[in-house]
Amino acid sequence: MKTKNENNGTVESVGLDYQLLELVANEFRIAAPRLTADEHSKHALKILKEKASKEHQAKRQELIKAGYSLTIDEVSKKINKSGIHNTLRYLLAEESLYVTILHEVILKEGITDTQGIYSRVSALTNRMKVEFFSEAIRHVMDDANIDKQAVSIKALLTEVIKKNPSINATQSPILKLINELDDLGLIPDLIEAFFSRPKPEVDPSKATDEVKKSMANYLMSVGLVVTQDAINNPSQKFDEALFYAYAQAIKKSSNGEDPISNLYSNTYDSEWDYSVDTFETIEEQGVDKENIYAAAALFYIKTLGDDLGIFRVADAIILAWTQGRLDIPQGETSSKLYRYYKLREERTTMEERAMFYKQVLNIGDAEMLDNMVANEEFSQLWEVLMEEVVRYIEKYESADSPDYISKTPVYQSLKDIQYNLTTRTSGMVKAMTREMYAHLQSAIEILREQTVVDQLGYGYQKSMWKVIERVSQSEFDSIPNVSALRRAAIEGNKLLRWIADFDEGSVTEENFVEFLHIAENFIISQSQLIDNDDNDGYNEREIDNMLDEDNDDWDF
Structure with missing residues (x-):
């Protein structure tokens, strides 16, 4: 409701914030994913929600009073229509988290256009996903009574982020990764500290995942034992092993290395488990x-x-x-x-x-x-493909244990179409x-x-x-x-x-x-x-x- 100010004739807004609160009742709402989150995802979301809820309403009011209601509505509609991952959608569906991110983007960073806000919200939600999975990992480890000192949490978190497990099944992939990292102990943390030194003796840009993994496997193979104290208080006693592992990893990753000559070298290469290249990546399959x-x-x-x-x-x-x-x-x-x-x-x-x-x-x-x-x-x-999709959905809906239903027929149908259209959509x-x-x-x-x-x-x-x-x-x-x-x-x-x-x-x-x-x-x-x-x-x-x-x- 607007009234004339008798002193200067300007238009003032009366009770505008209450009107807008009613107007934008649904503008901060992001549709939740269709999946039902498991207990670990719910716990992680609860932790994040508790941190954001303290200032949630105040930040919401600030956004409304600043006049960004319609812009936020457009961003929300854009997000709801988009194909963002369920993990991100799960986080944004919690209003307190969505409002916190919008407040950061609009009022702190000064981004006000719809596309800019949408892009930045996506980026910050991806950053929030790291904290979300960190809490989920802690809950899974507590639930399974796993000693957090026995595995590199940072390395585990890195792998979990890469795998991006579904919110309805976080426990199994996290436990699988823990088992894979268990033998390595704190070696990944030692390697991270090696590359993160204030004055690194090697080029940090060469610290690829492949190089780090190769170094970790070597250090494990020679029986290196790493304690948390050794990481917190680094000394030179591990340097020789680290430099040697780094040199071998770089040599191994070099494209100029002849795999036949490697058979006769006296350097370590005990990692091959006799598996062969199946050309599974889309680049190697020749998909355009x-x-x-x-x-x-x-x-x-x-x-x-x-x-x-x-x-x-x-x-x-x-x-x-x-x-x-x-x-x-x-x-x-x-x-x-x-x-x-x-x-x-x-x-x-x-x-x-x-x-x-x-x-x-x-x-x-x-x-x-x-x-x-x-x-x-x-x-x-x-x-x-359509038949396999229908068949899979029918099996999934009627199965007692849906996780055991094979996706292979669907995957093969997808690959067949990839090959077909790659060759036929040309010229x-x-x-x-x-x-x-x-x-x-x-x-x-x-x-x-x-x-x-x-x-x-x-x-x-x-x-x-x-x-x-x-x-x-x-x-x-x-x-x-x-x-x-x-x-x-x-x-x-x-x-x-x-x-x-x-x-x-x-x-x-x-x-x-x-x-x-x-x-x-x-x-x-x-x-x-x-x-x-x-x-x-x-x-x-x-x-x-x-x-x-x-x-x-x-x-x-």
């Missing part, structure tokens, strides 16, 4: 992420541009404007329509797009150029995908123009999607299933991009759950399209007409 990203974008373009009909709806709007059936006043909107019209000959045609859809995704019956091959394997591989199609996406964005701009929406939209919630429905109905006698196609485009793109980034060697339980969630949403959208195909989708005659050359010649 960029090619798969291009396929993901191509699917998005096809689903929104041609299945939903954004391309042809934009063309119909341009035609109506050209014929005088759509009245657009001179200004920015008319300039956009004119630019779109003038560049019509430069844009891809329906036939060209359909040809690339067939080449990469094996969709449709488009005619292809000589020696251009359709990716017929993709349809089968995609179907197998000119990547350049054309960029052009098609630019074309799609130009068409969307036309449909989003407020003047166009006001004239062609209908209902109390006028939008671009309503324009698509109305123009499709009036011009093509067909109303597409906007909701299902929009979801299919977004979830299908997410799914293919997830597949591009998939690396069996580093995927966590959290990542896998995220993948299942995306795949499930995509399957649901596909089932909606099949169910409504007779009523809402394009029938065969309409698809033939869409591919007809006469419908894409811009003959005004």
Whole structure:
């Protein structure tokens, strides 16, 4: 409520903080992950919450009074829509922690734009994750009655952060790492102290994880015993062993070292357990992420541009404007329509797009150029992946011990698609995908123009999607299933991009759950399209007409 100040005529705010408190009741709310946290994660969160809760309400009030309510709302929506890891989402879902981070970013660091706040919140939450896992480790060790002096907590924490265990199953991976580090004792701490000296005798930049691990294995193999006192009060008695271990580790990591000659050297190399290289990383598998990203974008373009009909709806709007059936006043909107019209000959045609859809995704019956091959394997591989996903979810939901269900069939299906799209999304199609996406964005701009929406939209919630429905109905006698196609485009793109980034060697339980969630949403959208195909989708005659050359010649 605002009132006039009788002395100087300025406007004052009365009770503004209480009004805003009511207004922003949900603006600090981040959706919690779907996973149920285990007791160790709950304990760690409780410790962090207790530290932040003391000043939580005061910091919240400061943010509100400073006028950042709407900005925080935008950041919260951005976070809720993002695919952040469940651990970070779990932390931010606790309001006291989220408010503490926002207070730090906005009022202390002075970052006020939405994207800047979002990026910095992510960074600080990652930093908070270190403290979270530190508390979880302590709780697991207490619960298992493990002596904290028997293992390097710092080394353990480093490994836990790398593994990033799921919040619903922290105990097993932490105990496994403790067992792995148990034999090393405090050797990792000694190595850290060696590289952290005020005046280091060796280059700290060479202290990679591989070098440290190699040094630790050597020092353990020679039976070095390290006490906490030796770390707190360093002396020169370990220096000779440390320098020798460092020299051997550097030598071993050198690319110029001949593995055959190493067999005959008298230096230590007792770490090989006769395992062989299985080329499990995506780089060694020959996976090209960029090619798969291009396929993901191509699917998005096809689903929104041609299945939903954004391309042809934009063309119909341009035609109506050209014929005088759509009245657009001179200004920015008319300039956009004119630019779109003038560049019509430069844009891809329906036939060209359909040809690339067939080449990469094996969709449709488009005619292809000589020696251009359709990716017929993709349809089968995609179907197998969807079946394996459904099968895994069914087994997981019905199993007494879900942790023992094998992910191997799903992983193999993912790899098969990675290989397939790596080899098939190559050549000119990547350049054309960029052009098609630019074309799609130009068409969307036309449909989003407020003047166009006001004239062609209908209902109390006028939008671009309503324009698509109305123009499709009036011009093509067909109303597409906007909701299902929009979801299919977004979830299908997410799914293919997830597949591009998939690396069996580093995927966590959290990542896998995220993948299942995306795949499930995509399957649901596909089932909606099949169910409504007779009523809402394009029938065969309409698809033939869409591919007809006469419908894409811009003959005004």
